[in-house]
Amino acid sequence: MSVIVYTENWDGLFKKQTFEIATYASKLAEMLNTDSIAISIGNVAEEELGKLGNHGIKQIISVTDDKLKHFDGQLYTKVIADIAVKESAEVLVLANNNCGKALAPRLSVRLQAAIASAVHELPESVNPFKIKKRVFSGNAVSLNELKTKTKILTLAQNSIDIEEMPEAAAIETYTPDLGDLVSAIEVQETEKQTGKVLLTDAEIVVSGGRGMKSPDNWAPLLELAELLDGATACSRPVSDEGWRPHEEHTGQTGKIVAPNVYFAIGISGATQHLAGVSSSKYIIAINNDKDAPIFEAAQYGIVGDAAKILPQLVEAVKELKSS
Amino acid sequence: MNILVCISHVPDTTTKVKFSENNTKLDTAGIQWVINPWDELSLTRALELKDDAASGVKKVSVAHVGLANTEPTIRKALAIGADDAYRVNAEAFDAHQVAAELAEVIKAGSFDIILCGIESSDYNGSNVGGMLAEFLGYPSVSGISHLGIEQEKVVITREIDGGKQQLTLPVPFVGIVQKGIAKEPRIAAMRGIMQARTKPIHVSEPKAADAQTSVLNFEPPEPRADCKFIDPENPKELITLLQNEAKVI
Structure with a gap:
C-alpha cells in the first residue's frame, strides 16, 4: 500500500x-x-x-x-x-x-x-x-x-x-513501458512568460476593476504589485474592454486564484468575480461605493477613490521597505 | 466533420444556493437553470466553425445526461444553433456516471471533435472531459483557449502554467475548453427559438453506470471576519495593518 x-x-x-x-x-x-x-x-x-x-x-x-x-x-x-x-x-x-x-x-x-x-x-x-x-x-x-x-x-x-x-x-x-504508444499531439510552438510572477503562483495579487476608470491609470497598481513581489490581475469587464490582457482576468470564467493577499481595487465584487478569488486568505477592498459587495468578502477595506489611495499605498510600501 | 458539445445543466451563476433535507440536497426552489457557461462558449465556437464553410464542419450536436426536466436547457442549446441533441435519461450523481453515459452516446454516433467545458459551475469538478477521453481511448487536450480548423487540421492553443502552446492533432479527440475560446456566448434569436421546437432530441436509456462518490452533506463556507475599514484620509494604515496584524507583507 x-x-x-x-x-x-x-x-x-x-x-x-x-x-x-x-x-x-x-x-x-x-x-x-x-x-x-x-x-x-x-x-x-x-x-x-x-x-x-x-x-x-x-x-x-x-x-x-x-x-x-x-x-x-x-x-x-x-x-x-x-x-x-x-x-x-x-x-x-x-x-x-x-x-x-x-x-x-x-x-x-x-x-x-x-x-x-x-x-x-x-x-x-x-x-x-x-x-x-x-x-x-x-x-x-x-x-x-x-x-x-x-x-x-x-x-x-x-x-x-x-x-x-x-x-x-x-x-x-x-523505465516506462509505453509500447507503441505515441503522442497524437504535435506541439508547434511554446510561448512562456518570463521575468514576471505568475498569477497562479503569486502570494500577493493586485487586481483592478472598472473603478480604475481608464487603462491609463494602471501605473501605480503595477508599481504596488512589483514592490510586493506580486502579480497583477483584473476583473472581467477590464479584460473584455481590452484594458488589460485576458490572462489577467480572475473570476469564475477566468483564472481561479487563492493567494495570501488579494487586493481588489475598483472591483465591486460580483458573485462571478468572488467565485474566482474567494479562497484568498485576505481580501483587501478599495472602492468608492461603501455598499459594494466586495466589502462583505474583504477583511480590510478603504472606501475611497483608487486614484488617490493607490499612490499613498505605493509610498507606504516604499517606506516599509527602506526602514 | 461533426462536433459534439457536452452540456451541463447548472443553476444560474448568480444563484444564492440553499440546501434542503438537513443540508443533504440542493434546494432547487426558485433556481433558474442555464447551460454551464464554459459549455455555452464551446457551443458558440463550434457554431462559428460551422458558419465558416472552409472549416468543413457539417453538423453540431449537443449531448446531456439528465431527466426530462432538463429539456428546456437542451432546447436553449438548439435555439442557439445546435442541429440536434442527445439526452441520456438518467439523474447523474457524479462525473464518472456522466462520462460513462456520454461515452455510450459517442460510441453509437459519428463525431470527430468532442468538446466539454473545463468545469461545471455547480460541482466544479473539472472531470467529465478527461474521463470521457479515457473511456473512449481518445487523446484529449485541456485548457483550450483557441480552436480552429485549417486545411482539415485541428489547430489548438492550450494554456499551460505561465504561457501557451500552439498544437495540432488529428480527430477524433476530446477538447476541454476554457475562457477565450469564444468572446461572448451566442444568444438565441427568435428564429432559432422557433426552429428549436422541431429539432430532434434523441433520448436513450442509461447503461446504469454507478456513481463512485456521494455527497453526504453541504455546508455554507466559514464566514469571514467583518471588514475592518481604514480611514481613506490615512490609507498608509492599511500597509501597517497588513504588516503587523495580518503579518502578510
Whole structure:
C-alpha cells in the first residue's frame, strides 16, 4: 500500500505547490499507516528530487523518456497508472493545476478510482473515506464519500502549509513501458512568460476593476504589485474592454486564484468575480461605493477613490521597505 | 466533420444556493437553470466553425445526461444553433456516471471533435472531459483557449502554467475548453427559438453506470471576519495593518 503523489516540474525545478502536495501526501500516508511515494516525469536533478524528502516523501520514482518530453494526457496517464498498480497505491494525489486537472480524471477511469477535485484539507476519515471540497464556486462546501478501493485527490493551491518532515528519500529510476504508444499531439510552438510572477503562483495579487476608470491609470497598481513581489490581475469587464490582457482576468470564467493577499481595487465584487478569488486568505477592498459587495468578502477595506489611495499605498510600501 | 458539445445543466451563476433535507440536497426552489457557461462558449465556437464553410464542419450536436426536466436547457442549446441533441435519461450523481453515459452516446454516433467545458459551475469538478477521453481511448487536450480548423487540421492553443502552446492533432479527440475560446456566448434569436421546437432530441436509456462518490452533506463556507475599514484620509494604515496584524507583507 502507498500514497502516490505526482510531482510536476518546470524546466527541471519544483515549485511551492509541489511541496504543498508532497506535505499533503505524507500526512495522508500517516493517516493510512503507509508511505508516500513521489513520481517525477522529465529531467529533474537528484538534488532537486531530494528536496521532496524534506516533506516526508520516502521514495522517489524518476521517469525520463523522450516520448514524455511534452505533456500528453494519454501517455502520462499510462506511466502513472502503471506505477500506481505496481506500488499498490491506495490514494493518488495531484495538484489542482492544468496538468493535474488533465490527468486526474483519466487516471480515475484507468484505475477505477473515485475522485475528489480541488480538496483543501485532509480527509475527515479514511475508512470510510470522507473528504470536503468547495462547490458552487466557493458558495458552499460538500462532504463527499469516495467509495472505491483506490482514490484520487487533487489539492487546491495554497490551501495547506508546507511542513518539514525530513526523510532520507531513496531515488529510483523507472523505465516506462509505453509500447507503441505515441503522442497524437504535435506541439508547434511554446510561448512562456518570463521575468514576471505568475498569477497562479503569486502570494500577493493586485487586481483592478472598472473603478480604475481608464487603462491609463494602471501605473501605480503595477508599481504596488512589483514592490510586493506580486502579480497583477483584473476583473472581467477590464479584460473584455481590452484594458488589460485576458490572462489577467480572475473570476469564475477566468483564472481561479487563492493567494495570501488579494487586493481588489475598483472591483465591486460580483458573485462571478468572488467565485474566482474567494479562497484568498485576505481580501483587501478599495472602492468608492461603501455598499459594494466586495466589502462583505474583504477583511480590510478603504472606501475611497483608487486614484488617490493607490499612490499613498505605493509610498507606504516604499517606506516599509527602506526602514 | 461533426462536433459534439457536452452540456451541463447548472443553476444560474448568480444563484444564492440553499440546501434542503438537513443540508443533504440542493434546494432547487426558485433556481433558474442555464447551460454551464464554459459549455455555452464551446457551443458558440463550434457554431462559428460551422458558419465558416472552409472549416468543413457539417453538423453540431449537443449531448446531456439528465431527466426530462432538463429539456428546456437542451432546447436553449438548439435555439442557439445546435442541429440536434442527445439526452441520456438518467439523474447523474457524479462525473464518472456522466462520462460513462456520454461515452455510450459517442460510441453509437459519428463525431470527430468532442468538446466539454473545463468545469461545471455547480460541482466544479473539472472531470467529465478527461474521463470521457479515457473511456473512449481518445487523446484529449485541456485548457483550450483557441480552436480552429485549417486545411482539415485541428489547430489548438492550450494554456499551460505561465504561457501557451500552439498544437495540432488529428480527430477524433476530446477538447476541454476554457475562457477565450469564444468572446461572448451566442444568444438565441427568435428564429432559432422557433426552429428549436422541431429539432430532434434523441433520448436513450442509461447503461446504469454507478456513481463512485456521494455527497453526504453541504455546508455554507466559514464566514469571514467583518471588514475592518481604514480611514481613506490615512490609507498608509492599511500597509501597517497588513504588516503587523495580518503579518502578510
